[in-house]
Amino acid sequence: MGKLQTLTNGIIKENPVLVLVLGTCPTLAVSTQASNAFGMGAAATAVLLGSNVVISLLRNVISEKVRIPCYIVTIATFVTLVQMVLNAYAYDIYKALGIYLPLIVVNCIILGRAEAFANKNSVLDSALDAIGMGIGFTLTLFVMASIREIFGNGTWYGIEIPVLKDNHISILTMAPGGFFVFGCLIAAVNKWFKNKPVKKDFDQGCEGCPMASACGGKKDNCEKEGAEA
Amino acid sequence: MSIKVFAAIILTAVFVNNYVLQQFLGICPFLGVSKKFDSAVGMSIAVIFVMLLATAVTFPIQHFILDKMDLGYMQTIVFILVIAALVQLVEIVLKKYVPALHASLGVYLPLITTNCAVLGVCIDNVDSYMTATGFGASYAQALFNAFGSGLGFMMAMVLFSGVRARIEDNDAPPSFKGMPITLIAAAILSVAFFGFTGVIENIFG
Numbered sequence: 001m002g003k004l005q006t007l008t009n010g011i012i013k014e015n016p017v018l019v020l021v022l023g024t025c026p027t028l029a030v031s032t033q034a035s036n037a038f039g040m041g042a043a044a045t046a047v048l049l050g051s052n053v054v055i056s057l058l059r060n061v062i063s064e065k066v067r068i069p070c071y072i073v074t075i076a077t078f079v080t081l082v083q084m085v086l087n088a089y090a091y092d093i094y095k096a097l098g099i100y101l102p103l104i105v106v107n108c109i110i111l112g113r114a115e116a117f118a119n120k121n122s123v124l125d126s127a128l129d130a131i132g133m134g135i136g137f138t139l140t141l142f143v144m145a146s147i148r149e150i151f152g153n154g155t156w157y158g159i160e161i162p163v164l165k166d167n168h169i170s171i172l173t174m175a176p177g178g179f180f181v182f183g184c185l186i187a188a189v190n191k192w193f194k195n196k197p198v199k200k201d202f203d204q205g206c207e208g209c210p211m212a213s214a215c216g217g218k219k220d221n222c223e224k225e226g227a228e229a
Numbered sequence: 230m231s232i233k234v235f236a237a238i239i240l241t242a243v244f245v246n247n248y249v250l251q252q253f254l255g256i257c258p259f260l261g262v263s264k265k266f267d268s269a270v271g272m273s274i275a276v277i278f279v280m281l282l283a284t285a286v287t288f289p290i291q292h293f294i295l296d297k298m299d300l301g302y303m304q305t306i307v308f309i310l311v312i313a314a315l316v317q318l319v320e321i322v323l324k325k326y327v328p329a330l331h332a333s334l335g336v337y338l339p340l341i342t343t344n345c346a347v348l349g350v351c352i353d354n355v356d357s358y359m360t361a362t363g364f365g366a367s368y369a370q371a372l373f374n375a376f377g378s379g380l381g382f383m384m385a386m387v388l389f390s391g392v393r394a395r396i397e398d399n400d401a402p403p404s405f406k407g408m409p410i411t412l413i414a415a416a417i418l419s420v421a422f423f424g425f426t427g428v429i430e431n432i433f434g
Contacts, residue, residue, distance in 0.1 A: 021408055024260065025345045029253035072313060072343075076306040084302065099352055102305040106345045108257060175251045176419040183405075183412030191404035 006125050010132030016109045017140040018189045023109040026100050027141055028178040034157050037145030039093035041138025043082050043101065048110050048137075049130040050078040055118040056126035062119075071114045072105070079104045109137060140185070147181055148172045235373045237433045242377025244425040248346050249385040250415070251422060255346030259385060260411060262337070264397075269390040270383070275337040277379030280350050282319065283312050284375035287351040288368055291359065308351050316342045350378045389418060 016022045023044075030040040051074050055062075062070045083101055086094040094101065104110065113133055118126040150156050152172030154165035171177050248254045255276070262272045287308050295301055320338045323331040341347060354371035392414050401410040 021260070024256040025253050028256060069310070069313060072309055073306065076309050080302060080305050083305065099349060099356070102308075102352055103254075103345045103349060105305055105309050106343045106348050108343065111343060171420075174423075175253070176416040176423075178253065179412045179416035179419055183409040183416065186412065187402075187404045187409035190409070 003125070003128060007128045007132045010129065010134070010136040011139065012136070012193065014133075015136045015140060015189070016112075016133050017137055018186050020109075020112075021186070022112055023107045023137065024182070026103065026107060027144065028175075028182060029100050030097060031141055031145040031148055031178060031181075032152070032173045033096070034142060034145045034149050036093065036096045037141040038138065039086075039090065040097055040100065041134070041141045043086065043097070044104055044107060044110070044137055045131070045134025046082050047075060047078040047104050048113060048134050049127060050081075051075045051110055051114060052118040052126040052130035053123055054078075055114045056121060056123045059119045067119065068111075068115075071111060075110050075114070076105050109133060144181055144185055147185075148177055152177055233433055234370070237429055238370060238373045239377035239380070240432075241429050242374055243381040243384060244422065245429055246378075247381045247385060247422055248349070248378050249382055250419040252349075254349040255344055255382055258340065258344060258346075259382075259389065259415075260408070262340075263386050263389045264393055266387070266390045266394075268337075269386040271333055272337045272340070273379070273383035273386045275334045275341055276344065276346065276382050277376065278334075279312075279316060279319070279338070279341050279344075279347055280375045280379040280382075281372065282315060283347050283351050284354055284371050286315060287311055288354060288371050291355045292364055292368075296359075304352070304355070308348060312347055312351070313342045346378070346382060350375050353378075385418075389415065392418060 010016060014020060017024070017027050026040055026044070030036045051071070054074050055071060058070070058074075079102060082104070083094070086097075086101065113129060117129045121129070146156060150161060150164060151169055152174075153170070154161050154168040169177075172181065242248075246252060249256065249259045258272055258276070263269045290307065290311065291304065295304060295307065300307075316338055320331070320335065323335065323338075354374055358367045358371045358374065360367075393411065396410055396414055405413075
């Protein structure tokens, strides 16, 4: 796999949100305003880059049995760093993201990439993968938030949009709108990029499964779950 | 502290601030494990159990260790590690002493470690109830909130497993098959919960 492909993989072909359907909670929750979505995307990308590089560096040191706790500690450390930086320099975003900022720790994308990519690839490749996945995540969040903000609130990045301001569909900025816009976006990606609808194919391994990081990629867990999920 | 306060906390957590449908926490299991009624119930019971236990452990940690020693910034790391260790411990204990329960809940336990609803409820409790007067009262409120949130999760899961059984039989447009149509069904279910806004204030007001 070429370096460029590693980088671009995450943006469309393996887009973490729309194709792999990982990290759904922050996607739905912070995509009410374009500025929040961008902040969330940037924060998650920073954590992803840091954790992927560190885990890739340590991939020969960490023993197989304790790898998940090691990854979680690494990720939690970077999340704490990002929290501190945002608290100091971007307090508005820090307040807007609220509880979802510490919850980056349990974002499946980050643990998923550590497990699926960083622990078997070189540092450079892992960094590129992290940047690609980060851009894919940020872009998706940004597009979704733009749709919700423009139609739901009649503004975009705080700029008022003349006609829509008076005719906004405010339900789009509330919880149901999140589910609805997300569903439509996935459908649009399926349609335009000729992707097959995402299938959780458990014979193909655990990489496409949002639960993979949690069950440690153990096939036995998968098969019990897999029949249903 | 009257019973009214606790009833209000539970009802608010279940209906108004439903973790899944209003706050978007725990979406992964909500979409992943809700295809069958049995697995939806099993997962929800495991979540209620872990939420209660995690709150019972992390709340005192925050109060007696992190706040006392000015280590508030360590919250994220400490909480996630405590929850992960706790889930492992519960699994080991159940396997040894209550094999029957382990057989029905065991599959779901490892999935819960990285469930954002569990970490979310711990952080949320610390944020909302830590300031209440006295440790005992705030601890009790936090525990009730954890239980209510778990019940809310269960209700969303059970309702949605019924909805999904219907979706399976229907003929959706090809690009909407699978995840998109499921999400749109979730949107409609979420609209239903708007009906509860303001109800709790009026009952207990």
